[in-house]
Amino acid sequence: MNTSTEPANTLDGDIAALKVLATDYNAGHRLIDKCTWPEGKRMAVNFTADFDAMLLRRLLNEPPMQLAKGEFGGRVGIWRLVELFDSHDVKATIFTPGRICELYPQGVKAASRSGHEIADHMWEHRVPKEPELERDHLRKARAAIEKLVGRRPVGTRSRHTRHLLLDEGYIYSSEDSPDHRPHYLCQPDGTRPLLNLPFHYVIDDAMFFSFAWLNSENAAQRMMDPEHVEEIWWAAFLQQYREGGYLNIVLHPFVSGRALRIAMLDRLIARMKALPGVWFPTCEQVARHLLIVHPAY
Amino acid sequence: MPWKDNYTISDEKSLTDTDVSWPDQRRCCFRVVVDLSPPSGPDGIKPADLATPDAYYGMHGGLDALCAVLKRYRIKATFAVPATIAEIYAGKIRALPDEGHEIAAHGFKHEDVSRLDRNEEQVRLVRTTEIITSVAGSRPAGWFSLPRQSDKFAGGAVSAATMDLLIDGGYAYFGNGLADDAPHYWVSDFPSRRAILALPYYYHFDDQFFLLFPRKGTGLENPNSLFRNWKAELDAQHMRGRHFSMVLHPYAIAWPNRLHLLEQFLDHAAHLPDLWNATSVECARHWTATFPAATHLKLEASIWRDYPGSLS
Numbered sequence: 084m085n086t087s088t089e090p091a092n093t094l095d096g097d098i099a100a101l102k103v104l105a106t107d108y109n110a111g112h113r114l115i116d117k118c119t120w121p122e123g124k125r126m127a128v129n130f131t132a133d134f135d136a137m138l139l140r141r142l143l144n145e146p147p148m149q150l151a152k153g154e155f156g157g158r159v160g161i162w163r164l165v166e167l168f169d170s171h172d173v174k175a176t177i178f179t180p181g182r183i184c185e186l187y188p189q190g191v192k193a194a195s196r197s198g199h200e201i202a203d204h205m206w207e208h209r210v211p212k213e214p215e216l217e218r219d220h221l222r223k224a225r226a227a228i229e230k231l232v233g234r235r236p237v238g239t240r241s242r243h244t245r246h247l248l249l250d251e252g253y254i255y256s257s258e259d260s261p262d263h264r265p266h267y268l269c270q271p272d273g274t275r276p277l278l279n280l281p282f283h284y285v286i287d288d289a290m291f292f293s294f295a296w297l298n299s300e301n302a303a304q305r306m307m308d309p310e311h312v313e314e315i316w317w318a319a320f321l322q323q324y325r326e327g328g329y330l331n332i333v334l335h336p337f338v339s340g341r342a343l344r345i346a347m348l349d350r351l352i353a354r355m356k357a358l359p360g361v362w363f364p365t366c367e368q369v370a371r372h373l374l375i376v377h378p379a380y
Numbered sequence: 381m382p383w384k385d386n387y388t389i390s391d392e393k394s395l396t397d398t399d400v401s402w403p404d405q406r407r408c409c410f411r412v413v414v415d416l417s418p419p420s421g422p423d424g425i426k427p428a429d430l431a432t433p434d435a436y437y438g439m440h441g442g443l444d445a446l447c448a449v450l451k452r453y454r455i456k457a458t459f460a461v462p463a464t465i466a467e468i469y470a471g472k473i474r475a476l477p478d479e480g481h482e483i484a485a486h487g488f489k490h491e492d493v494s495r496l497d498r499n500e501e502q503v504r505l506v507r508t509t510e511i512i513t514s515v516a517g518s519r520p521a522g523w524f525s526l527p528r529q530s531d532k533f534a535g536g537a538v539s540a541a542t543m544d545l546l547i548d549g550g551y552a553y554f555g556n557g558l559a560d561d562a563p564h565y566w567v568s569d570f571p572s573r574r575a576i577l578a579l580p581y582y583y584h585f586d587d588q589f590f591l592l593f594p595r596k597g598t599g600l601e602n603p604n605s606l607f608r609n610w611k612a613e614l615d616a617q618h619m620r621g622r623h624f625s626m627v628l629h630p631y632a633i634a635w636p637n638r639l640h641l642l643e644q645f646l647d648h649a650a651h652l653p654d655l656w657n658a659t660s661v662e663c664a665r666h667w668t669a670t671f672p673a674a675t676h677l678k679l680e681a682s683i684w685r686d687y688p689g690s691l692s
Contacts (some may be wrong), residue, residue: 141387146494148533148535148558150389151535154387158392159394159561162393162394185384185682185684186384188392188683190392223690294534301529302594302600306583306589306602306606308612311605341584343584345616346616
């Protein structure tokens with residue numbers, strides 16, 4: 084027996100296994116190389132708000148003051164964001180956990196009445212591992228939203244299973260950043276595509292303003308001021324504006340609903356609007372447009 | 381509000397900007413809170429926490445310098461004082477009300493009360509009230525539970541019993557609420573609508589999270605962010621006609637170069653028309669008289685249903 088080839092074979096096997104995995108994963112992405120926007124529009128900006136208020140804090144069993152911090156989003160933040168968007172004629176997408184419809188029905192209804200999209204953000208801000216319970220949660224969230232605003236959600240910000248989302252009639256997701264361009268997530272052979280409208284964590288208010296976000300340590304906290312973040316976001320917008328691209332701005336009512344940040348967003352939107360051809364639609368509008376103009380196949 | 385135990389502390393919707401009003405047609409309430417607790421851990425002030433240069437500076441040179449600035453700008457502040465500090469520095473604490481400042485309680489020793497059982501929390505609360513009353517010369521109307529630099533969350537800690545005990549203890553307000561940026565009611569019991577007024581706090585306006593945070597050695601000194609947060613919030617709240625509050629720690633903010641930052645901010649504030657500088661108790665009295673819970677706390681029964689496989 085030639086023992087010297089065994090480790091080499093093992094290494095080759097490792098490479099082959101990794102290669103299969105990477106190839107499969109990579110093949111599950113179909114990018115839209117260059118988005119074509121509706122007549123007269125140069126770029127699309129989606130303002131999106133994750134309206135979980137205290138729900139995620141409760142899910143993580145955080146202490147009472149953390150819950151109160153989240154409660155700000157329901158009592159105050161959502162109302163200010165809706166008022167801000169309305170004053171600029173911006174149509175936003177509010178990713179709303181089903182349970183929030185029971186905790187803040189007035190706020191969700193007000194957002195919907197103003198023409199903002201109410202989309203799925205899970206039933207209680209988690210995706211159960213058990214397939215039956217996952218389906219149950221997705222359906223509960225849909226039912227809660229539909230009952231409250233009279234229209235079912237067609238988009239989601241979640242890691243719900245793609246097949247399940249497609250089976251349940253969802254037309255897009257808005258999650259994570261495998262590319263800055265809108266793209267399709269699909270099987271390696273290109274089937275079962277779901278449009279994804281990506282966001283980057285740098286264009287996410289909580290990253291800068293929410294203490295201990297994503298379980299970060301105290302030494303990692305930077306209590307940024309609004310001007311600092313405004314410049315980062317403005318630069319990101321301007322770069323995409325030049326390219327005729329896409330930007331998804333992620334807000335949380337309990338974070339961006341604070342008065343100093345509403346003032347910043349007011350300035351930021353005014354600066355964007357001063358340039359010709361910026362489109363401020365809901366995610367659903369972007370999705371319906373792209374599904375027609377740039378279908379998966 | 382569709383009430384939900386362990387989720388919500390108040391009603392569904394805040395008072396709108398136009399509904400908020402302040403005495404004498406003033407536009408915006410302006411509150412300064414000074415935390416006299418030295419840096420400590422969740423057990424509260426230990427002997428070793430008092431024998432530090434920071435603790436010394438915070439109650440001597442730092443406190444004197446900060447008080448001089450407040451006096452120069454004619455600012456009345458609320459001093460959040462742990463009972464132990466009130467005992468140790470009785471002379472200094474007693475002098476503060478003569479300058480128009482308010483003395484409020486800040487725990488027995490700024491401990492994390494969520495680690496105590498209800499009985500122990502009550503015993504400490506009663507004793508704290510007695511000590512502050514005897515040192516300050518009048519009963520404290522307010523109770524604070526402010527965060528520390530080393531806390532995992534920057535909101536301060538309360539237990540499930542805290543609000544109930546504060547109401548029993550005759551307190552008029554709780555000093556650091558996070559659910560609103562105007563005063564709001566913290567409901568301790570939904571069926572009886574038992575509630576206490578909570579005054580707003582937000583860590584972005586608290587100096588300790590910007591000045592060598594979270595500790596020496598990091599070099600994480602961000603005075604510009606602190607200044608810009610204060611200014612952006614004050615300007616926005618002034619525009620809305622609502623409320624602004626900031627929290628200061630003498631051991632941190634009173635160091636000369638930092639104190640200059642505060643002076644620049646107070647200069648800015650002094651030029652805003654119709655700002656109402658109130659102590660916390662003045663703010664609380666105005667609020668409970670103008671927007672009493674009986675008419676302004678709008679609680680609705682829960683529409684929540686429990687399901688298997690879901691949070692309850």
